[in-house]
Amino acid sequence: MIFKQLFDQETWTYTYLIADPANKEAVFIDPVNTHIDDYIALLESHGLQLKYTLETHVHADHITAGGLLRQRLGAQTGVSHLCGAETADIQIQDGDIFTFGNGEKIKVIATPGHTRGSISFLWRDHLFTGDSLFIGGCGRTDFQGGDAGALYDCITQRLFTLPDETLVYPGHDYQGRWVSSIIQERTSNPRLAGKSREQFIEIMANLNLPKPRLIDEAVPANRYCGLDENERQDAVAAREIARPVRNVTTTEAMVAEAKQFITEVNVATSQQLIAEGNIVIVDTREESEYAAGHLDAAVLLPRGVLEFKIGAMPQLADKSKAVLIYCRSGNRSALAALTMQQLGYTNVLSMAGGYEAWQKG
Numbered sequence: 001m002i003f004k005q006l007f008d009q010e011t012w013t014y015t016y017l018i019a020d021p022a023n024k025e026a027v028f029i030d031p032v033n034t035h036i037d038d039y040i041a042l043l044e045s046h047g048l049q050l051k052y053t054l055e056t057h058v059h060a061d062h063i064t065a066g067g068l069l070r071q072r073l074g075a076q077t078g079v080s081h082l083c084g085a086e087t088a089d090i091q092i093q094d095g096d097i098f099t100f101g102n103g104e105k106i107k108v109i110a111t112p113g114h115t116r117g118s119i120s121f122l123w124r125d126h127l128f129t130g131d132s133l134f135i136g137g138c139g140r141t142d143f144q145g146g147d148a149g150a151l152y153d154c155i156t157q158r159l160f161t162l163p164d165e166t167l168v169y170p171g172h173d174y175q176g177r178w179v180s181s182i183i184q185e186r187t188s189n190p191r192l193a194g195k196s197r198e199q200f201i202e203i204m205a206n207l208n209l210p211k212p213r214l215i216d217e218a219v220p221a222n223r224y225c226g227l228d229e230n231e232r233q234d235a236v237a238a239r240e241i242a243r244p245v246r247n248v249t250t251t252e253a254m255v256a257e258a259k260q261f262i263t264e265v266n267v268a269t270s271q272q273l274i275a276e277g278n279i280v281i282v283d284t285r286e287e288s289e290y291a292a293g294h295l296d297a298a299v300l301l302p303r304g305v306l307e308f309k310i311g312a313m314p315q316l317a318d319k320s321k322a323v324l325i326y327c328r329s330g331n332r333s334a335l336a337a338l339t340m341q342q343l344g345y346t347n348v349l350s351m352a353g354g355y356e357a358w359q360k361g
Contacts, residue, residue, distance in 0.1 A: 001104070002046060003126070005169065005178060008032045011062040011214075012172045015039075016128055019048050020101025027100055028053045028075075029121060029128050030171055031065035033226050039065060040072065050075040051100050054092075056130025056171055057118040058083040058222045060144065060215040060308075067225030077225045080110075083117030084303070084335065085223045086254065092119060109158055113151020114139030120159065122166075127182070130171040133159055135180040138191055139171075141204050143211075144219070144307050145343070148204035152197050160186045220304030255331045258338040264352045267361070270324055273349070279322040280315045284336045285355070289328065295358065303332045306339055319345045326351040326358070 004017040011032065017039075019026035026048040031039055043050055050073045053066040057080065066077040070089070078098070081091035094110035107122045111132035118139070121128040131139030133155055141148040164183035187193055191203055212218070221227070265273070273279050274295075283290050283298040290300045299315050310316055316323070323345060327333040330352050337350040351358070 001101075002026075002048075004042070006035070006038075008035060008062065010034070012174050013059075013062050014169065014171060014173070014178075016169060017042065018100075018104070018106070018123055018126075019046065020104055021046070022102050024048050025051045025100040027051060027098065027106065028065075028069065030054075030056055030059070030130065031069060033063045033065040033068060036065045036068050036072070039069065043073070049073075052076050052078055052090075052098055054078045054098065054106070054121060055080075055083075055085070055088075055222070056120065056128065056132070057115045058085060058144070058219060059131075060212040060218050061172075062214065063218050063221045064226040067227035070225065071227075079225070080117035080119050081254070082112070083115070083223070084307075084339070085225060086335070087224050087227075091254070094119070109154075111151075111154040111158065113141055113147050113149075113154055114144075116145035116147075122162070125163070125166050126169060127159065127162065127166050128169050128171075129159065133168060133185060133189075134170045135168065135173055135175075135177045135185070136189055138189075140207060140209055142207070142209070143215070148201040149197060151204070152192070152200045155192060160192075215308065216305070219308055220302060223304040252331075255334050258334045259350075262334055262337040262341065262348065262350055264330070264334070264350050265324075266352050267357050270326075270349075270351045270358070273322070273324060279324055282316075282323055282325045282336070283355075284325055284327045284332045289355075293359075294355070295326065298326075301336075303327070303336050306336055307343070310340070310343065316345075319343075320347060322347045322349070324349050324351060327354045329356055330354040 002019040002021055006015040013032050015031050016029040024047055031053055053069050053075050069075045070077050076089040078090035078092050079085035079088040081093055092108055096108040098106040109120045111118050111120045114131045118130055118132050120132055141151055162182050166182040168180040168185055281295050281298040282301050283294050284303040286302055325333040325337050333350040337348045340348045
């Protein structure tokens with residue numbers, strides 16, 4: 001087997017290549033967009049065909065190369081279904097198995113806490129932990145739906161129960177370390193070893209870390225597999241040409257599921273609620289869509305950055321206040337409404353048909 005641990009010095013990110021030299025199938029874990037040409041050259045040097053690019057979570061410190069690798073090589077992108085990466089080919093679930101090569105398997109282990117959708121990957125005795133478990137540390141839990149208690153639970157109950165000799169390959173390291181092991185982290189990780197759940201939660205609550213430098217750019221981009229707006233449109237067009245018979249997409253399935261748990265209102269009801277006042281109007285489209293036209297007094301909060309920016313919106317400080325969400329056609333707003341409910345908002349409405357229906361009156 002071919003195994004490569006690659007390093008991005010700008011963001012201290014590790015990327016992993018696993019490949020079977022027999023049938024030439026390869027997998028990348030957490031690729032970085034600035035190294036796209038290096039990745040392709042590496043694959044070509046070994047005569048490899050990239051089958052998957054897998055993400056441990058929606059990153060806040062760098063932009064993934066997953067979308068670019070899909071465009072240029074046809075590889076499928078995989079992201080946790082809890083990350084909101086609606087353009088990913090595969091919405092990964094806990095326990096999923098990715099097969100490649102001659103019987104090689106990568107198992108998915110849900111490890112939420114750093115973010116809601118954080119996952120780890122287990123291949124043979126190699127555990128790729130992303131930002132959930134570091135060498136001598138762990139990922140922060142103060143943004144993107146982070147939860148210190150959940151992180152403690154998944155590390156101690158799922159990762160630390162793996163065999164002692166399991167090798168730990170993290171998503172980052174800031175001290176020049178490359179690999180650890182389960183027994184090493186279980187017995188000596190200063191945030192976890194000998195710490196109770198309550199002690200761990202207190203440690204995480206008092207880290208007082210600065211906001212990641214690239215978070216405003218990276219999070220929304222990574223929800224689109226690292227593609228910018230023009231690249232997204234090109235990718236969608238190319239995929240539709242390649243798929244003349246249109247099947248139900250993963251995004252549509254996600255929207256359909258979300259609509260089972262939210263409240264939708266039509267345009268007439270929306271107009272009435274707005275006229276009555278005391279309701280916050282939230283536009284979940286992109287900035288360019290908002291600039292082209294929006295509802296009066298609407299607050300711009302794009303779906304891709306909702307979890308991160310919602311806490312900084314004074315209009316949304318009161319989680320019991322009525323909120324009306326809309327997008328272009330009603331799909332993104334349905335997903336955003338579900339997210340807001342999960343964040344504790346108790347009176348959230350999604351406008352069916354979106355801005356298009358509003359314009360038609």
